[in-house]
Amino acid sequence: IEKVGAAPRALGALASAGPRLTGSTPLFSRFVCTPLSAECPAAAPGPAAAAGPEELLALRSAAAQLRRTALEQKERIRMDQETIRELTGKLSRCEGGLHAAPPAAGLRAAPRPGTMGHPPAEPPAVRELEEAVRALQERIDRIEELPSRPNGSAPTAPALARDALHSKMEQLEEQLLAKILALQKERHAANTDRSQQQHDIEKELNALQNRVAELEHGESPVYSPPDAFKVTIPVQNNYMYARMKKSLPELYAFTICMWLKSKALSGLGTPFSYSVPTQANEIVLLEWGSNPLELLINDKVAQLPLSLKDKAWHHVCVAWTTRDGKWSAYQDGEQRGSGENLASWHAIKPQGVIILGQEQDTLGGRFDATQAFVGELAHFAVWDHMLAPAEILALANCTSHLQGNVIQWDDQAVEVFGGASKAAFTACDDGRKA
Structure with missing residues (x-):
C-alpha cells in the first residue's frame, strides 16, 4: 500500500476556512509495505541443507520468530487501517460543512501541517511499524542470501558418518554375496565328488569281485582276444x-546279435535295453513272466517266436528297418519269425544308454527285479543295417568273425555293476559245449 487515507483536494480550503481541531491526531499517513511470505523458505539444497544441526535449529527459531512478528505487524496494520477509515469519515463530514459555508472574503488561510505546503508528520506507531517491517525484510534477505558451501569444502561430520556407514554396508553385502557363491560352489563340488566317489567305489568293488572270481576259478585277468x-x-x-560305454547314433535300421544263456526259473527277463531321454523303451528285448519274448521299438511291440529257457547257450539276432517297420528274429542262425509295421518310419534316437541284464524305466536306471535277466551274456554287437540271413548263420556257426560296425564286444567297452562279473569265454568252443 503506497498511500493510505490520502487527503482530498478540498483540504486546502478546509485549512484556510476554519481553525484546526484541537487534540486530533494527524489526518494523513504514508505506509510502505513489503510483501512477506508466511512461511520460512523451504529447506532446499543450499545453505540450510549443508548446515549442521545447531544451524538448522537456529534457522527454525528465527523463522518462528519472524512468523510471530509478521502476525503482530499484520494486526497493528489492521488497527491502523480502522483508525484511518474513521478519520477519513470525519474528514468527509467536515469537507461537506465547508462547502456549505465558504470562508469570508479577504481572509487567507495559513498553511497547516498536512496541506500541500507542509507534508503531514508520520505518527510514531507508523514509523515503528515501518522499522519493524524493514528489519523483518532484512532478516529474510540474510537468510535467503546465505552463501552455499563450496563444492570443494570438507563435508560435515554427519555426512562423513553417513558415507562411512554406506561404505561399510556395501562391503558387508559384497562379503555376504561372495560367501553365498562360495557355499553354492562347495555344495555343487560336494555333490559331484559324492557321485564320483560312489561310481569309483562301485568300480573298485566290481574289480575286487572279478579278481576273487578269477582266483577261485584259476582264471587269468587278461583276456586274449579282447572279445573272449x-x-x-x-x-x-x-x-x-x-553297461556299454558307447552309445548308438541315429539309426534307420539295425541288427543286434548276442550269445546268451538263461538261468531264470520263469521268463527270460531283459537281455538288453536301450533308453534315450525322451523314450525309456527305445529298443528292448524282454520276456516277462508268462508273456512271450517281445521286441519293443519306440514302445511298439512285436512278439518273437523264440525259445531260450532251456538253460543252454543260444545265438540270438534281431533285425529291423524303419521302412515299413520290417523285422526278423533268428535263433542259432535260423530265422524263426518276421513281420512288418513295427514303429514304421521311426528313426532310432541317438545318445542313449545301453544296459545288459536290466530293463530301464528311466534313462540308465529305475530297474525292476522281476524284469531282470539271470544268466550269462557274450558277444553283444550292433550293425547299422539288416544283416543277410547267410551272415547271421555264419556268425552262429562260428565260420565268420564279423564285428559290429556300431557296437563291438570288447572288454574295455563293458562295465559291470552290483556284483555282475566278467569271466573268460570263447563262444565257438564253450558255446557249443554247453
Whole structure:
C-alpha cells in the first residue's frame, strides 16, 4: 500500500476556512509495505541443507520468530487501517460543512501541517511499524542470501558418518554375496565328488569281485582276444547289470546279435535295453513272466517266436528297418519269425544308454527285479543295417568273425555293476559245449 487515507483536494480550503481541531491526531499517513511470505523458505539444497544441526535449529527459531512478528505487524496494520477509515469519515463530514459555508472574503488561510505546503508528520506507531517491517525484510534477505558451501569444502561430520556407514554396508553385502557363491560352489563340488566317489567305489568293488572270481576259478585277468569274455549275472535283482560305454547314433535300421544263456526259473527277463531321454523303451528285448519274448521299438511291440529257457547257450539276432517297420528274429542262425509295421518310419534316437541284464524305466536306471535277466551274456554287437540271413548263420556257426560296425564286444567297452562279473569265454568252443 503506497498511500493510505490520502487527503482530498478540498483540504486546502478546509485549512484556510476554519481553525484546526484541537487534540486530533494527524489526518494523513504514508505506509510502505513489503510483501512477506508466511512461511520460512523451504529447506532446499543450499545453505540450510549443508548446515549442521545447531544451524538448522537456529534457522527454525528465527523463522518462528519472524512468523510471530509478521502476525503482530499484520494486526497493528489492521488497527491502523480502522483508525484511518474513521478519520477519513470525519474528514468527509467536515469537507461537506465547508462547502456549505465558504470562508469570508479577504481572509487567507495559513498553511497547516498536512496541506500541500507542509507534508503531514508520520505518527510514531507508523514509523515503528515501518522499522519493524524493514528489519523483518532484512532478516529474510540474510537468510535467503546465505552463501552455499563450496563444492570443494570438507563435508560435515554427519555426512562423513553417513558415507562411512554406506561404505561399510556395501562391503558387508559384497562379503555376504561372495560367501553365498562360495557355499553354492562347495555344495555343487560336494555333490559331484559324492557321485564320483560312489561310481569309483562301485568300480573298485566290481574289480575286487572279478579278481576273487578269477582266483577261485584259476582264471587269468587278461583276456586274449579282447572279445573272449562273458558277463555273468548270478541272481535276479535290480542292481546287477552291465553297461556299454558307447552309445548308438541315429539309426534307420539295425541288427543286434548276442550269445546268451538263461538261468531264470520263469521268463527270460531283459537281455538288453536301450533308453534315450525322451523314450525309456527305445529298443528292448524282454520276456516277462508268462508273456512271450517281445521286441519293443519306440514302445511298439512285436512278439518273437523264440525259445531260450532251456538253460543252454543260444545265438540270438534281431533285425529291423524303419521302412515299413520290417523285422526278423533268428535263433542259432535260423530265422524263426518276421513281420512288418513295427514303429514304421521311426528313426532310432541317438545318445542313449545301453544296459545288459536290466530293463530301464528311466534313462540308465529305475530297474525292476522281476524284469531282470539271470544268466550269462557274450558277444553283444550292433550293425547299422539288416544283416543277410547267410551272415547271421555264419556268425552262429562260428565260420565268420564279423564285428559290429556300431557296437563291438570288447572288454574295455563293458562295465559291470552290483556284483555282475566278467569271466573268460570263447563262444565257438564253450558255446557249443554247453
